[in-house]
Amino acid sequence: MNTAVSAVIVTYNRLPLLKEVIKSLQEQTCPLNHIIVVDNASEQDTKKYLESFGNQIDYVRLEENLGGAGGFNRGVRYFMENTTDDCVWLMDDDTVTHPDTLEKLLTFADQQPNFGFLASDVRWTDGHRAKMNQPAPMNRLHTIPEDQVEPVRLQNATFVSLLVKRSVVRKIGLPITDFFIWGDDIEYTERAGRVAPGYFVPSAKVTHKMGANVGSSLLNDGPARTPRYFYSYRNKGYYIRKRDWYRKNRARLRTFAEYWQIKLSHTDRKAEKLAVMKKGMKAGRHFNPVIEFAKEK
Template structure:
């Protein structure tokens, strides 16, 4: 009896991964980032230049690579607006399966994208890379996290940590998670080394450009999770973030208009994160704003900004234009 003929199963189609970089006046960093991306197996690279004046646009215009699409909006859209535009262009131009986004001072380490593509991504909607400073230490500002309001034990640990000034440790990944090999379920991550499945973007929408800066990445990844998507941490997929940000920061946010986005967007984030707890969270956050007034010399102007941030955060209203904010709160 003749052997039964079987049809060979074809190998899976390669992932069409498209990178999105938002840039503003960091030409030397941008050069490193673009070189690192184009050395990886990407189907496309979208660069949104937010009105750079340091030669970035001229240098970008000199590049010739069919995978590169440079977008130059007429005005500065902020990080959030840049990613909103970049995601849309990536989907329209390159028919992406997955998007990966990051700032112009970040870049994948060699082999990062290939390592991502070799993972079993079935059932996964988003993924966060392990982000390090150039010296090899973990980049604190890009440490993924869980939402403590969705995990009772974490909420208690976070509240306990607030008493000793270590609340971040209650819900952010620990150092040992970076040394492990397996993927880990998370709730939120930054937009540095953030991978999102194209179908998930089509389901939940684009990043919210009206947020301009601050919290847009956490809001987006929390929205993904709240919609039932799976978001994971991939410790073997590594990025470098050559930034100078310090989480300790200053007691005063300068220029003042940035405080509006930090406060207003914070309320947007907490509405998603805290759910039924939101009415209890709002007075705590506002109290923090009021206590911070002592650090601002123009207290009347600062308090007016707080009122606007509270109003727009509660109304879910985009508020004043960016140009208006920078004029009134320099």
């Protein structure tokens, strides 16, 4: 197990959680070559903390908040252009790794070297599967149980503990900055999955310290989050166009069903929610962002 790995964390004003994440990375049984922290223009307390590490970490501070998508774009670019490591390990600033998480991912990578991405088993603080990070098997009629032991091939995955090989990044390019938020990880892992299979590695667990264990739902989300769903439906319009006929039309039918679920519901702010959804879907028809490639070190 001689694989050199860079970890990439994207952060924005969550310093207490960030401290815990960095500490968990420093305690890995398989030491990391680089810990790259991309700071989406956080307040000065985050900047001061990260600068205190000196050369223990690679600190990439952005001048403006580019969202999670832009942060991961810059992080993967830095990995390609400033290191020679074999793999990049992506995560949010509320992803607390377990001491053996990387070891488990690399053990599977040794057994199955032809992979596009490897995804961890993401749990919430109570030990149950994080609803925001449910693994997506190739057969979507099948649900991967929480006591799953054997690895499973996936359609896509999230950026909450995701391992990608340098050779795959070289072929597929970087995450798309223009996504800003939502769906950048789905699009990127589906792009990687067209190069080589992606897998769920159940032994490689992490804890996703979200405030509550809930999935995303325009129907039920509060007023502060409703405008963000524009990005969800716009970005989905782009990446489902890249899918095969069956999966493309299945996703379109699901979106159609979501629209009518909201329209026929008694949800608060129904008109606002439907307007955001329609605006995103309309923008998605013509949304065609450019995929960037890094210049390797």
